[in-house]
Amino acid sequence: MIASVRGEVLEIGLDHVVIEAAGVGYRLNATPATLAGLTRGEDARLYTTMIVREDSMTLFGFADTEARELFVLLQTVSGVGPKLAMAVLAVLEPEALRKALAESNVAALTRVPGVGKRGAERMVVELRDKVNLVPVQSGPPGSGPAPVATPVREQVVDALIGLGFPARQAEGAVDAVLADDPGIGTSQALRTALGLLGKNR
Secondary structure, three states: OOOEEEEEEEEEOOOEEEEEEOOEEEEEEOOHHHHHOOOOOOEEEEEEEEEEEOOEEEEEEEOOHHHHHHHHHHOOOOOOOHHHHHHHHHHOOHHHHHHHHHOOOHHHHOOOOOOOHHHHHHHHHHHOOOHHHOOOOOOOOOOOOOOOOOOHHHHHHHHHHHOOOOHHHHHHHHHHHHHHOOOOOHHHHHHHHHHHHHHHO
8 A cells, every 4th residue: 555655746737646756656636726735846745545446556645644534434435436535525625524524514515516415415424423533634834835837717727627517617716716816826716716616506
């Protein structure tokens, strides 16, 4: 099991990063918020979990161990696989996810593309008592948003589309965010846009 990867960031995609460690480039799937905290050419450490299937081995990377443990915990729910678990963590950061589960907030969980009311209720029932067993941990120092090579609007719109939101809806939300704060960073713009889209669902 690969528990973490540390090295130079070689490539940052919409849903993954490639980090070179000891001469090997590791491709790690990650949420947009995690990717926004990385900078190409700089060193980074991501905590990882590996999903092994008959035809693939996939690494998932997280800024801290709390997010990683919640990712694993989400997959204990019937019908929740790695892709949906990543979508949950993309829309709801660990603290918000804990709160939603503890308060049986089905509406917050259904903001996630692919999670219906029945699925959200199942998450609440199965995880409400387990979520508090996951230790709370903040990210490493300097893990905040970093400048990205592409324009903020394009990056955030592409990330939202990747999460399952319609293009027109994603563009409208991002435009509204940028109109309020033209200098906003990519990570914060994504969080704010997700909040707007959640209210409009």
